[in-house]
Amino acid sequence: MKAEAYYYTNPGGRPVNEDSVDYCVDGDGGLFVLADGLGGHRDGAEASALVVEAMLSGWGKKAEGSMSDRLMRCVIRANQAVLDAQQERGSTMKSTVAALALDTARERAAWVHVGDSRLYYLTGGHIYHATRDHSVTYKKYLSGEISREEINFDEDRSSLLRAVGKVSGCVPEWGEPPGGGTVSPGDAFLLCSDGFWEYLYDEEILIDFLKAETPRRWAELMLLRVLPRMRPESDNLTLLTVFLRETEEEL
Numbered sequence: 313m314k315a316e317a318y319y320y321t322n323p324g325g326r327p328v329n330e331d332s333v334d335y336c337v338d339g340d341g342g343l344f345v346l347a348d349g350l351g352g353h354r355d356g357a358e359a360s361a362l363v364v365e366a367m368l369s370g371w372g373k374k375a376e377g378s379m380s381d382r383l384m385r386c387v388i389r390a391n392q393a394v395l396d397a398q399q400e401r402g403s404t405m406k407s408t409v410a411a412l413a414l415d416t417a418r419e420r421a422a423w424v425h426v427g428d429s430r431l432y433y434l435t436g437g438h439i440y441h442a443t444r445d446h447s448v449t450y451k452k453y454l455s456g457e458i459s460r461e462e463i464n465f466d467e468d469r470s471s472l473l474r475a476v477g478k479v480s481g482c483v484p485e486w487g488e489p490p491g492g493g494t495v496s497p498g499d500a501f502l503l504c505s506d507g508f509w510e511y512l513y514d515e516e517i518l519i520d521f522l523k524a525e526t527p528r529r530w531a532e533l534m535l536l537r538v539l540p541r542m543r544p545e546s547d548n549l550t551l552l553t554v555f556l557r558e559t560e561e562e563l
Contacts, residue, residue, distance in 0.1 A: 313416045313497050315342055316555045318528040324507055324546035330356035331505050331550035332364040341414035343371040346552050348429050348505040350406040350475060359394050359405035363476050366390035367411055379413045379422035380486045387424055387484040394477035406477035410443060410503045412554065421495045424486040426474050430509050432502040432517060433489060439518040442487055446474035464510045497558040507547030511538045527553035
């Protein structure tokens with residue numbers, strides 16, 4: 313099994329893009345990271361870039377432990393990088409993060425997130441919310457105060473309860489596919505910032521995935537829906553799509 317990926321980022325209606333995204337893929341899997349910077353303009357952009365760089369560089373080093381343990385350590389490493397930058401610049405910069413780790417040789421996956429950047433898992437014709445937003449709005453949804461659809465437009469959506477760049481408020485939450493963390497060829501993942509998911513319904517994400525033959529085409533189909541819906545003052549939007557495929561030896 314192998315992983316294929318594609319990402320797209322857009323400043324939206326903002327003068328600066330504070331989102332960052334990147335990934336590394338090797339013969340046995342890889343790490344896929346998306347971050348949404350907070351703090352305004354340059355500081356937010358720098359925070360998200362620090363998070364992505366710290367996650368990828370930390371993952372690339374030889375490390376022991378499960379994928380979830382390694383992901384958690386990478387987030388702590390990223391948190392320290394942002395805290396150090398805050399001290400150096402006298403800044404309040406912070407960031408969200410959503411990251412996916414794959415071990416294609418063992419057919420396993422795990423993910424971690426802080427904040428309201430999301431990861432969706434698609435398998436067997438179904439879409440699963442792999443992450444739960446660390447926000448006031450999501451708390452309101454869990455308590456039954458608002459519906460799932462109202463999350464996208466709630467007035468408290470930008471009030472985050474956790475973020476990378478907080479001494480005690482960076483509390484990563486990890487997860488894995490149901491049934492022990494195993495994945496199969498045909499499965500897929502979507503990582504995205506809130507500037508992207510606010511314009512889409514779950515059914516649309518799933519429909520476009522079922523139409524697409526590549527991660528790039530899946531992204532393009534979703535963007536055809538999102539871009540016309542964007543408002544002039546829209547936030548930055550970023551997405552990262554990942555497909556799992558059989559290798560030629562497995563066919």
